[in-house]
Structures are given as structure tokens and as C-alpha cells.
Amino acid sequence: MSGLPAQTAVLIVGAGPTGLTLGISLRQRGVGCIIIDKLPAALPWSRALGLHARTLEIFDALGVLDAISARSLVQKAVHVYGERGPLFQLDLTVLDAPHPQVLSCPQAEVEACLEDRFTALGGMLVRDCELLDFTQDDTGVQARLAWAAGEHTLRASIMVGCDGASSRVRHVLGISFDGVRYADHFLLADVDIDWPLARDASHGFLLAEGALIALPMPHGWRLIMNQTEDDDLQPVPDLASFRQRLSQCLDEPPMLGEPRWLSRFSIHRRLAGRYRRNRVLLAGDACHIQSPLGAQGMNTGIGDAFNLGWKLALFLRGIGGGALLDSYEQERRPVARQMLNAVDVLSRSSFARAAPLRGMRDTLLRLVGRQQGFGARLLRRASQLDVHYRQSPMVGEGSGMALLRRPPGPLPGDRVPDAPLTPAASGMPGRVHDLLRQARYQLLIQVPDAPEHAAVLTLFALATRLPQDFGELLDVQVIAAGKWPPVLNELRSYPMTLWCDRDGGFRRRFGEGGHLWLMRPDGHLAYRAPLDDADELVGWLTDHFRRRSNAPSASHGSV
Structure with missing residues (x-):
């Protein structure tokens, strides 16, 4: 592996938004780090879209906000409809914050901007490189890597697993990833649509047959719908299911263009049993996964990395010791637990099919929508501006x-x-x-x-x-x-x-x-x-x- 050193201060496994955010944070402080990713190139499609106000503050601090904003679409509202018309509207323009907007930016674009910044700061990103296993002692971590030309051994003072839900780092550590899978299956389509729905808002249709979520992207729309085990699940997903669901949502179903991405997926709600074992830590989806509703996953992972970066920099200078590393889990795991619970309630209510549950949900949405200030409080929480560490030993x-x-x-x-x-x-x-x-x-x-x-x-x-x-x-x-x-x-x-x-x-x-x-x-x-x-x-x-x-x-x- 030409040019790859035998050692580094921090080895980051995974070049998603979490790993790249952590890499930038470390390079801003002069800490040597290498990011490896098992994929030969970044994926062209995007699992996540929404960027909340707190994440925009972080991106400003990292020096990437302007680049990401230029590739984004500003969102001003969320509209929720039931079988009898509008149920709830959330105004996304009322936040008291330096960047009081929600941006729709495909994860691939976010990663591209973060990668440019990381490499400009002198960071090294190595693709098509997989972590096989590792050992650690009191002074560092010995990682065994695989790439096209063979194996390579790299020693790091610290290693951080930002390698997603199927984290190899978490597996080698033997850390639990407890939770459940939702019963429904989900279809996703990124597609052009010619219809009158506002492009500066997200739209959710909550019907007896199931839900349809329409999310505007800088180019086209993302559609997400749920299906039960009893539905006719095609071996290869196509647009037919979306056309049928749209006909149930709208009086005049729109024409759909050729999809840029079609996928069927399941939703899990899981939380890692711990975030650290000695000199190896976990962040992002390696720690927590959840429903995409509310756009919390990518934002929470970026928050993990922003919390961890400065702590690693101090630790590597001999400041803080193990107590400082402990504070990462003490501060961020409760945030993830609360986020998982909130998203779980949102998802289960949105995808409910039983008539009594739907009736109670629709009535509640109409009631809270009329309460003054409720929307602003809900938005502030979703935007992660109210995340705090009041119980931390570091304050x-x-x-x-x-x-x-x-x-x-x-x-x-x-x-x-x-x-x-x-x-x-x-x-x-x-x-x-x-x-x-x-x-x-x-x-x-x-x-x-x-x-x-x-x-x-x-x-x-x-x-x-x-x-x-x-x-x-x-x-x-x-x-x-x-x-x-x-x-x-x-x-x-x-x-x-x-x-x-x-x-x-x-x-x-x-x-x-x-x-x-x-x-x-x-x-x-x-x-x-x-x-x-x-x-x-x-x-x-x-x-x-x-x-x-x-x-x-x-x-x-x-x-």
C-alpha cells in the first residue's frame, strides 16, 4: 500500500459523514489520522437527506457549511395529510439559531464536501481497504487491514469505528447491539415527479393502506412507503407500488420519471451496549440505528463525532486520561437513547394501520397543531439545539x-x-x-x-x-x-x-x-x-x- 505509514495517531474505520466529521475535527487540531473505507468509491445514492440547525452549526465550525449549502435545498415546512385532508403543518422557519433552516442535501453530496475538507487539511483517506481484525494494549491498537495487494498492519494510538450498522469494529469488540426490527418493509424511490406539491416542504400521507412520505431533493423527489408482510412484495422493486399508493393519496396521481434509485429496506431500532472499550471507540450508525423519519440518524452521528474529536485531541496530549474518554459515552449515549425513543413513537404512529390507532393519532395531530408554540418546541428538539450534557462529569x-x-x-x-x-x-x-x-x-x-x-x-x-x-x-x-x-x-x-x-x-x-x-x-x-x-x-x-x-x-x- 504505497504511501500508507505503519502508524498513526487515530485510525478511523468508515468514510461516511461521521468518520469524515471526526477526521476534520482531528485535523483542525493537528492530530494525525487516517480514514479507511472498504468500498472502492463513495456510493452515488444517499440514505440520508435532512440536515438540522445544530448540524449546520457544526458544519460552520468545520469550515464546510458554504459548500454544503450550495448543494442543498432549503425546507420551510412539513405537511401531514390524513384520509380527510390536512392534519398538521410544521413551520421550519421559526428557530432562534444562527442557521435556522432545515436543508435537504443528499448524503453523497455531504460526504463529497466533507472529504474535500478533510484532504485539504492533510488527512489521508484510503478506499478499498477493509479492517480484518485488531488487538490492543495499554499503548495502542494494532489493526490488520486487507486491500487489493495483500494485508497491511497499521498501529494507532486510538481507533474509532464509524463503519455503520454492520460495524466490524463493534463485532470484534463483542459489544451488543440490542433492539428490534419493525414489522413493515419499506420501498424507496428517487425520482422526478411533475406535480403541484411545494418543493420547499416535505409531505406525509397517512392512510389506512399505509403511509407515503414525499421528500424534496435538490434534484427530484424521494418517495418512501411501507408495506406489510402480507403485501405482494416483488423480488425486484419497481414503481408500480408507488403509483398505486399515490392514487390513494391524490385525486390526480402524477407522472413519475425514470427512477435514479429504487430500494427495498427494513428499519431497525438498535443501540450499542457501550461506546468504548479501552482505546477503541464507536460512533454514528455503529452505535445507533433508527427509522429515517425525522432525519435524526446522520445528524446524531455527526454530533457524536463533534463531541469526540476534541476529546481525543486532548487525550493524545496527555490531558484528561480515561475519564475524558469515558465522558464521550456518558454524554452521547443518553442522547441516542432519547432520540431512538422519540423516532420510534413517530414511526409507529405514522405507519399505524389499525383504525382505532389511526383515529387517535389523527385527532392528536389536529389538536397539537392548534397549540401555540408547540411546533416551535417540536422543531427545536428535532433540530438537536436542546441537546445538553448537564449530568456530565466534564461540566x-x-x-x-x-x-x-x-x-x-x-x-x-x-x-x-x-x-x-x-x-x-x-x-x-x-x-x-x-x-x-x-x-x-x-x-x-x-x-x-x-x-x-x-x-x-x-x-x-x-x-x-x-x-x-x-x-x-x-x-x-x-x-x-x-x-x-x-x-x-x-x-x-x-x-x-x-x-x-x-x-x-x-x-x-x-x-x-x-x-x-x-x-x-x-x-x-x-x-x-x-x-x-x-x-x-x-x-x-x-x-x-x-x-x-x-x-x-x-x-x-x-x-
Whole structure:
């Protein structure tokens, strides 16, 4: 295998959206990694389509959002119909987020953009290369690979299985993948359709005979329908079943073009028993698979990778030890479990055929559709903006927060909200989420409206100590309310960035007064404290960034 080294820091198995996202995240931090994929080329068709608001934030941080947006179709609504007409409409334009839209982008296009970015950052992608097996010890993983010219042995400090539902990595580890298969079979067709349905919306028809889901793509439409075991299942799927189902949905069934892709598939709901064993981890579909309704699978896998990338980078620098690797599963597995449960309810209700169940479903959809704010709450959850890690051991807060009757702003573990920022002197305006592109921790120091002597002393003490002790891991952003206070002019000479909250957007999201907000590289809040608790923050940072043993915790056993 010409040019393939004998070792690397991280070996990623699988070049889907999860594996490529992880590779980009590592390369942004200078971590050497290789991605292998057993397919000789990327698949031309796409299993997943929808990209939600949180994923678009991640893509912005990875530097791929513009490229992916250019290949996407913006979605503005979801329309659900029953046998008696409209049941429910979900407005997709109401999110309070930096990228408040849902994009329809075929997975193949997403992968192409991610691959371009990964290779531009110096990453190595090797196709037509299959993982046979591996062993691991306290210092690394020895992987045996197969390719056209024979076998190759590659040693990595860490290996991550992003190799899908039939994960070879998970199989070798002996990790369970518990769950069930849905009773129905499903047909999929990517096809051109000439009909009056809006292309900026998805459409779902829930009938007694079964469901039909119509999803617009940048080119054409995707149709998905369910069939029971009793239906006449053709050995080779064709469009006849879709034409019959469309005739039940619409008064005038449309003409269908030649399909670009036809497939029959089954739906499983499964969750891996664990996400890590020593130096080998799992992410994406290797951990969780579910119904395609709600477009959660690809987005959740990308979220897994974004959570894991910065943790692996710190671990490989000797920071965090096994506890940091443990936090990946502690944070992301509950997210997957909740997602699986929500998608299961959506799928079972959508594909229900029994008359009593359909009646209750249709009545409920009509009722909730009339509730003010319900759609916005549902969309926010589906967009994964409310995913939090409040129970994680990797987050905390100063003791002074407990003294506040109603602490302002996000809780430790929450996604940090975005807000506009104005440079204190000259320069381009920015936003809080722009800082995610730096791939580092960000300390947001919120200055009181009229800083008193004690607050000024604290700010200068932090300005002196933080760059000295944590400069290689942490950037400091000082944010003053309104105009920049003259008493803090000397901060301009320190290695930190100075901002003003001119329009009050930061205060509306984070509250009033002097506070310390530590944002993790994945955009979640690691720590919060009143400005008076600066010593506690420094102590937390000292413990969090302490050099530890580079061996994973023994509690996960060995392979």
C-alpha cells in the first residue's frame, strides 16, 4: 500500500459523514489520522437527506457549511395529510439559531464536501481497504487491514469505528447491539415527479393502506412507503407500488420519471451496549440505528463525532486520561437513547394501520397543531439545539451560582447560545458561535455594567494568569456591556480579544452582571461562575487540564 505509514495517531474505520466529521475535527487540531473505507468509491445514492440547525452549526465550525449549502435545498415546512385532508403543518422557519433552516442535501453530496475538507487539511483517506481484525494494549491498537495487494498492519494510538450498522469494529469488540426490527418493509424511490406539491416542504400521507412520505431533493423527489408482510412484495422493486399508493393519496396521481434509485429496506431500532472499550471507540450508525423519519440518524452521528474529536485531541496530549474518554459515552449515549425513543413513537404512529390507532393519532395531530408554540418546541428538539450534557462529569459551576436566586444564562452542559459581538476598538463584528471555528476552549468574561475596583482587579489578574497557564488550550474573550469602559483600556495590551455588547444581545441570552462562561470546543458550556469566583474557575481549569496517565481507565476492560 504505497504511501500508507505503519502508524498513526487515530485510525478511523468508515468514510461516511461521521468518520469524515471526526477526521476534520482531528485535523483542525493537528492530530494525525487516517480514514479507511472498504468500498472502492463513495456510493452515488444517499440514505440520508435532512440536515438540522445544530448540524449546520457544526458544519460552520468545520469550515464546510458554504459548500454544503450550495448543494442543498432549503425546507420551510412539513405537511401531514390524513384520509380527510390536512392534519398538521410544521413551520421550519421559526428557530432562534444562527442557521435556522432545515436543508435537504443528499448524503453523497455531504460526504463529497466533507472529504474535500478533510484532504485539504492533510488527512489521508484510503478506499478499498477493509479492517480484518485488531488487538490492543495499554499503548495502542494494532489493526490488520486487507486491500487489493495483500494485508497491511497499521498501529494507532486510538481507533474509532464509524463503519455503520454492520460495524466490524463493534463485532470484534463483542459489544451488543440490542433492539428490534419493525414489522413493515419499506420501498424507496428517487425520482422526478411533475406535480403541484411545494418543493420547499416535505409531505406525509397517512392512510389506512399505509403511509407515503414525499421528500424534496435538490434534484427530484424521494418517495418512501411501507408495506406489510402480507403485501405482494416483488423480488425486484419497481414503481408500480408507488403509483398505486399515490392514487390513494391524490385525486390526480402524477407522472413519475425514470427512477435514479429504487430500494427495498427494513428499519431497525438498535443501540450499542457501550461506546468504548479501552482505546477503541464507536460512533454514528455503529452505535445507533433508527427509522429515517425525522432525519435524526446522520445528524446524531455527526454530533457524536463533534463531541469526540476534541476529546481525543486532548487525550493524545496527555490531558484528561480515561475519564475524558469515558465522558464521550456518558454524554452521547443518553442522547441516542432519547432520540431512538422519540423516532420510534413517530414511526409507529405514522405507519399505524389499525383504525382505532389511526383515529387517535389523527385527532392528536389536529389538536397539537392548534397549540401555540408547540411546533416551535417540536422543531427545536428535532433540530438537536436542546441537546445538553448537564449530568456530565466534564461540566461544573462556581459555588457563587448557588447564591443567586435565579442564575442567568445557560446551565453547565447546555449548548451555548449565539449572540452578536462588536469589537471594542476596530475590526469586523462577530458572533459567539464564530469562536467555534478556533477549535479551542473559549472563556467568555462578561464585564459588569460599571465595573468596581474588585472586578477590575479580578479582570487584570485573569488577564495575567490565564494566557500564562492555559494559553495553549484556551482563548479569552472579554465582553463589556455597551461602550468599552475606559478603566479597562490597559487590557488592550494583553493576549485576549475585547468585545462590546452594543445592542444587548449577549445580555438577553446570558443575563446581567459579571460572569465567567467557559465554552467547550463543541459549543457546550463547560463551566460558569460569577466573576467573584475567578479563583474557583482557575482551580477547575487546573484540574481539568492536568496531565494524566495516557492509558484509558481500567474499568472498560481489555479486548
